[in-house]
Amino acid sequence: MTDIHVTSGKAGPTGGSRHLLEVKDLYVEFHTRDGVARVINGVSYHLDPGETLAVLGESGSGKSVTAQAIMGILDMPPAKIPSGQILYKGENLLAMSEEKRRQVRGKEISMIFQDALSALNPVFPVGWQISETLRTRAGMSRKEGLKRVVELMDLVKIPAAKARVRDYPHQFSGGMRQRVMIAMSLAMEPKVLIADEPTTALDVTVQAQIMDLLGDLRRDMNMGLILITHDLGVVADVADRIAVMYAGRIVEHADVRNVYKHPAHPYTEGLLDSIPRLDSKGTELATIKGLPPNLMRPPTGCAFHPRCKYAKAVCTTETPRSLDLGHGRTSACHFAKEMLDGTLR
Amino acid sequence: MAHSADNVAGSRPAGEPLLRVENLVKHFPITQGILFKKKVGAVKAVDGVSFELHRGETLGIVGESGCGKSTLAKLLMRLETPTAGRAMLKGKDIFKVSGSELRRMRRNIQMVMQDPYTSLNPRMTVGDIIGEPYEIHTEVAPKGDRQRRVQELLELVGLNPEHINRYPHQFSGGQRQRIGIARALALKPEIIVCDEPVSALDVSIQAQVINLLEKLQGELDLSYIFIAHDLSVVRHISDRVGVMYLGKMVEVGSDAEIYERPTHPYTQALLSAVPVPDPDARTHRDVIRLVGDVPSPANPPSGCRFRTRCWKAQERCSVEEPLLIRRGVEPHPSACHFAELRQVVA
Numbered sequence: 228m229t230d231i232h233v234t235s236g237k238a239g240p241t242g243g244s245r246h247l248l249e250v251k252d253l254y255v256e257f258h259t260r261d262g263v264a265r266v267i268n269g270v271s272y273h274l275d276p277g278e279t280l281a282v283l284g285e286s287g288s289g290k291s292v293t294a295q296a297i298m299g300i301l302d303m304p305p306a307k308i309p310s311g312q313i314l315y316k317g318e319n320l321l322a323m324s325e326e327k328r329r330q331v332r333g334k335e336i337s338m339i340f341q342d343a344l345s346a347l348n349p350v351f352p353v354g355w356q357i358s359e360t361l362r363t364r365a366g367m368s369r370k371e372g373l374k375r376v377v378e379l380m381d382l383v384k385i386p387a388a389k390a391r392v393r394d395y396p397h398q399f400s401g402g403m404r405q406r407v408m409i410a411m412s413l414a415m416e417p418k419v420l421i422a423d424e425p426t427t428a429l430d431v432t433v434q435a436q437i438m439d440l441l442g443d444l445r446r447d448m449n450m451g452l453i454l455i456t457h458d459l460g461v462v463a464d465v466a467d468r469i470a471v472m473y474a475g476r477i478v479e480h481a482d483v484r485n486v487y488k489h490p491a492h493p494y495t496e497g498l499l500d501s502i503p504r505l506d507s508k509g510t511e512l513a514t515i516k517g518l519p520p521n522l523m524r525p526p527t528g529c530a531f532h533p534r535c536k537y538a539k540a541v542c543t544t545e546t547p548r549s550l551d552l553g554h555g556r557t558s559a560c561h562f563a564k565e566m567l568d569g570t571l572r
Numbered sequence: 573m574a575h576s577a578d579n580v581a582g583s584r585p586a587g588e589p590l591l592r593v594e595n596l597v598k599h600f601p602i603t604q605g606i607l608f609k610k611k612v613g614a615v616k617a618v619d620g621v622s623f624e625l626h627r628g629e630t631l632g633i634v635g636e637s638g639c640g641k642s643t644l645a646k647l648l649m650r651l652e653t654p655t656a657g658r659a660m661l662k663g664k665d666i667f668k669v670s671g672s673e674l675r676r677m678r679r680n681i682q683m684v685m686q687d688p689y690t691s692l693n694p695r696m697t698v699g700d701i702i703g704e705p706y707e708i709h710t711e712v713a714p715k716g717d718r719q720r721r722v723q724e725l726l727e728l729v730g731l732n733p734e735h736i737n738r739y740p741h742q743f744s745g746g747q748r749q750r751i752g753i754a755r756a757l758a759l760k761p762e763i764i765v766c767d768e769p770v771s772a773l774d775v776s777i778q779a780q781v782i783n784l785l786e787k788l789q790g791e792l793d794l795s796y797i798f799i800a801h802d803l804s805v806v807r808h809i810s811d812r813v814g815v816m817y818l819g820k821m822v823e824v825g826s827d828a829e830i831y832e833r834p835t836h837p838y839t840q841a842l843l844s845a846v847p848v849p850d851p852d853a854r855t856h857r858d859v860i861r862l863v864g865d866v867p868s869p870a871n872p873p874s875g876c877r878f879r880t881r882c883w884k885a886q887e888r889c890s891v892e893e894p895l896l897i898r899r900g901v902e903p904h905p906s907a908c909h910f911a912e913l914r915q916v917v918a
Contacts, residue, residue: 430637430801433637438847461847508807
């Protein structure tokens, strides 16, 4: 992390209302052989203790890259962070030395990944893998580590934890593997937990168990939880606030209830209309026409305009700024107010 | 399209099913030893499944991983030989036919695969992929006519017919799934088995493909067997729904019967676990949380297979296997001794 030019945005130094974690006007680009892909274009969000923030988006929207930037696990190069700040307890992670950053990673901010089977090492017992952090970071002995592992496995409700410490990942079911991953990420009792599609690979009944577990842990440990997902149902079930991403920007950011009742961005509205419902048969599904943009050659103006059913002339030329709609709600649409009034045609 | 005319001509009186599956069983042997393989057990992937499929109808099959829904799809495609049971397609058992009759039968049941990234050969052009079925079934399209037919199919599934010489990597996931659908339509089948056709796609693209499948069904009078784990998608597209658990069908009914009046505890738990895109549902929804995981199909529980995770389980459930029959006042069959209506979807 060498070339970071911090652009001071509109906000000055953090005042009295300091958040646990704050991403400020973050930009990330990937330098590839074919050119520069600007995957994150000015993303800002914040997280407080005990809160669940859902980051919703489709593949390629930049939701995982933002998380990787927070964790400091982006491959640089090809990735580059030309500007932006990630403040943890007021300190800019991007300006830290790698040595200092290591102290934050895992201990303060921790992450669980989508595919637990490929995130676990197949040739070591799970107990050994969970205790690895404890041995290297907390300086515990093997014996102490193992004792704590059993506690952690109990915490994530793995039955017969003591007997299963020496089992290998392949001996666990998908849901249990994800519990092992959660135990591992909780080993150092982090303040922020980033869950990147934690239940996408799981069956619905198991998904419900894991989401309940994450919710309980968040409450009991007063953690801030960032839930990255594409599932509008999961978001409605657990999140407090939601940030909807499209083409590397947050297009809408609001309290969950507001978003589902009255979306303030055409993309959010399109997403909500295009999902089939469990509680009614419905007629033909509304679709969002076209495809997500190629980030090597993003459209001019608003990145969503080629797919937007409300697009006007101004949308093709001017990139909409994030519009403050009050109550901590923002929308990056020129016509956000009209959308809320229901007068947009 | 030329398609629809043929299909309508072969139309049968309502009531008689197009496909009738009776007591279908598939056990995969578990063997031990290298040279002299000894059978030590069996994975009971599909264990006595029966259903009917009518013309122009969509039968949704839902269930969690390992319940046997994909094995069922492979059996219907005759990619696997069943251990027992039969499947009557227009009065003929699809597992008994051979030779030219088998080839004709295969034309009639086609499949759309789950993963549009791995189910298309990256070294073949789109034209070759969609036209390949004609190499085997030469009687469907004479050689000179193939390119025109492939272009017609591309147009039918909403792709540009001029892209016939492009390769799969030049298309997005949703477009690739359209190519897979065009390939399945090439031989003018009456039945299409869709195995998780939209689960690999993004939400906004998923809706496009679902609408396409529905449009094609209307135009070509197709019957779908729609296998998926997403219960909302299945409800949207299906006329009837079958719920599977560990190789057994536990409940079958119309979409309204299964979703609004479920009587099997597993169906109720499954529906209750689906997150609903409505934040207000958090507070007033009936929550049923199953404990544990699905048992191994190699060693399923005795009696009712769901009893190990069921909150209603009693002595009787471990000895007597519940049959899939009508119980009580509900008009649809349910395989539970204690079947009882419980509404879980608000």
